[in-house]
Amino acid sequence: MQLNSQINFNMEIKILGTGCPKCKALENATREAIAKNNIDATVTKVEDITEIMKLTMTTPALVVDGKVVMKGRVPSQSELVQLIKK
Amino acid sequence: MNLQIFKSRNFQIALLILPFWCLIYNNLQPVTDRLIDSVFGMTKGAHFTEALRFFIFEFPKVILLLVLIIFFVGILRSYFTAERTRKALEGKKTFTGNVMAAGLGIVTPFCSxxxxxLFLGFVESGVPLGVTFSFLIAAPMINEVAVILLYGLFGWRTALVYVITGLAIAIIAGWVIGKLKLEKWVEPWVYETLLANSDMDESRINFDIRIKMGFEAVKEIVGKVWLYVMLGIAIGAGVHGFVPEDFMASLMGKSTWYSVPLSILIGIPLYSNAAGIVPIVSVLIEKGASLGTALAFMMSVIGLSLPEMVILRKVLKMPLILTFIGIVGCGIMVVGFLFNFIF
Incomplete structure (x- = not known):
């Protein structure tokens, strides 16, 4: 909550995925990245397919403030932090 | 492409690894022979010696092939996204569409x-149902793990036969499903789904990330299948020396006509990945099973899987799933009979 608290203020992160192993891995990795880097964000998992289809057809996907920033893979911790902060 | 790619960290790592890969791959046979004959000092020609020689050579060979090819396929797939494939297939005429869909099924990233x-995205954006099915048949059946294992354990001819017949089944089965006009058996909610209008900007993926996706694919897929490959080749090596020749001839040989449909029926509920099934099938063939029957069995196990049907049940009504299994099953049967007849 120090330097970057302003840019990250109350970010909204969504993990889109129907429940496959990769989707769970992405959810866990994202939560870890947020906790470790003190990012102020709410993480929700979206499993409803009609909701997912409104954003993308490739799962798992990472959505930050309504924008799809990454999909189809599980990035490393450092890449996740970059994706979320950008 | 410009010199920019050499600045990619992951590209540099890949370039560094490549010579080592070649060095190991090219020296597998001499090293294996040295190890068995000189270091272990085992009797040449004995059952156990030859089984061990087979295993020590084949296992690293197949793993090395998997690593190399999956790396390149991983990079290639970063260009063939589901969204691009959908765009390419939109509004295509049926037969051309079926051919394209089957081909794209091989290169587009896919898991159950x-x-x-994928199904929702395709059908909603106007890709015909039959064309969508060509994609859904080819994608799981012709996957890189199956093709590499076939190449490694049977040679390139069999791998090519598998790919071509698999493509033919996907194209024809999808075309037939399209002709039958089965849209009524698609769950109605499919047509009410709204499609993405704010999808990801492709420019987010640069060359460095694509190479990284190659590494990630290797880690994910090889990490998942190496154990099956090892078990399959170990069983293969064991059976190789100890089970009598022609053991399978009466069960899966050419002369027993019903062996083809029977192996397809057995194959549907059997859910195994290609990594587990191909080494076992290679042993079946060695022990007298005919190529057509073995091919049919393999296609049924890999291409028609029960878990995938259960997933598809969410969007398809039961009669359509049964029609799908029936048509693909018939296609596999024709392939089986054809190859038993030719060879």
Whole structure:
């Protein structure tokens, strides 16, 4: 909550995925990245397919403030932090 | 492409690894022979010696092939996203569409959990149902692991036969499903789904990330299948020396006509990945099973899987799933009979 608290203020992160192993891995990795880097964000998992289809057809996907920033893979911790902060 | 790619960190790592790969791959046979004959000092020609020689040579060979090819396929797939494939297939005429869909099914990233979003995305954006099915048949059946294992354990001819017949089945089965006009058996909610209008900007993926996706694919897929490959080749090596020749001839040989449909029926509920099934099938063939029957069995196990049907049940009504299994099953049967007849 120090330097970057302003840019990250109350970010909204969504993990889109129907429940496959990769989707769970992405959810866990994202939560870890947020906790470790003190990012102020709410993480929700979206499993409803009609909701997912409104954003993308490739799962798992990472959505930050309504924008799809990454999909189809599980990035490393450092890449996740970059994706979320950008 | 410009010199920019050499600045990619992951590209540099890949370039560094490549010579080592070649060095190991090219020296597998001499090292294996040295190890068995000189270091272990085992008797040449004995059952156990030859079984061990087979295993020590084949296992690293197949793993090395998997690593190299999956790396390149991983990079290639970063260009063939589901969204691009959908765009390419939109509004295509049926037969051309079926051919394209089957081909794109090989290169577009696919796993059973992506089947539903893909199906929705395709059907909703106007890709004909039959064309969508050509994709859904080819994608799981012709995957890189199956093709590499076939190449490694049977040679390139069999791998090519598998790919071509698999493509033919996907094209024809999808075309037939299209002709039958089965849209009424698609769950109605499929047509009410709204499609993405704010999808990801492709420019987010640069060359460095694509190379990284190659590494990630290797880690994910090889990490998942190496154990099956090892078990399959170990069983293969064991059976190789100890089970009598022609053991399978009466069960899966050419002369027993019913062996083809029977192996397809057995194959549907059997859910195994290609990594587990191909080494076992290679042993079946060695022990007298005919190529057509073995091919049919393999296609049925890999291409028609029960878990995928259960997932597809969310978007398809039961009669359509049964029609799908029936048509693909018939296609596999024709392939089986054809190859038993030719060879």
């Amino acid at each position: 959990c992506s089947a539903i979003p």
